[in-house]
């Protein structure tokens with residue numbers, strides 16, 4: 001799949017799934033904007049992309065801050081002239097019971113996981129309309145489709161991403177902007193490190209995964225590459241679950 005001359009913004013791409021998406025899309029020929037809250041880490045990813053012959057730019061931004069989000073788009077257009085693809089990947093997880101989770105925790109998770117998707121999409125769409133085409137890929141979760149205990153705010157935010165994906169697909173189809181989501185299962189990243197450290201928890205998780213392995217960031221990146229490519233031009237509004245079969249039972 002060829003993304004030559006395409007310009008992609010990947011939020012939350014200093015590490016984990018976002019980094020794998022940035023590298024995979026860069027290998028396919030895209031110019032990649034690596035954006036996250038830590039510029040040093042973003043620059044390291046940019047260097048990695050350059051060593052494989054790619055082209056990339058690091059931009060620091062907190063996706064819950066509308067001004068910083070607008071600056072990412074401005075910097076992208078200044079450097080690469082346009083935006084073709086947005087991957088709304090940045091997100092946070094917090095495992096707390098309803099008794100322990102505070103209103104501030106709830107607001108923070110919704111602000112980053114959900115409002116971030118809204119703000120970034122709102123900021124890039126005018127550029128995509130100018131191109132007469134575009135692709136938005138939102139990273140949700142299996143926790144947006146089924147309940148996970150002690151994750152009320154996270155489940156709410158990820159469930160909402162699945163439906164805002166459908167809504168944006170409907171609203172933006174007239175501009176040939178495809179909006180889809182990817183729903184990862186359990187993927188080995190910093191987000192799940194503590195969970196997976198505990199052998200008993202890992203065994204319980206594996207018992208729910210018919211393909212019997214924890215996912216890798218590259219499993220999600222491969223799905224993102226497909227949805228970003230012209231091969232997915234007739235797909236919009238869907239959530240592609242990449243979960244080793246978790247949601248089959």
Ligand SMILES: NC(=O)c1ccc[n+]([C@@H]2O[C@H](COP(=O)([O-])OP(=O)(O)OC[C@H]3O[C@@H](n4cnc5c(N)ncnc54)[C@H](O)[C@@H]3O)[C@@H](O)[C@H]2O)c1
Pocket residue numbers: 011012013014015016017018035036037038061062063064089090091092093112139140141142183184185186187188189190191192
């Ligand atoms: N790892 C999993 O098992 C799993 C499963 C389902 C969904 N997801 C989703 O995949 C995405 C990536 O997660 P990951 O597993 O790579 O975890 P991660 O913690 O390694 O990556 C998340 C990235 O988002 C960035 N980020 C956090 N808050 C931000 C903000 N306000 N502005 C900009 N960037 C911010 C972090 O700095 C980090 O680089 C998240 O949306 C997550 O909810 C992960």
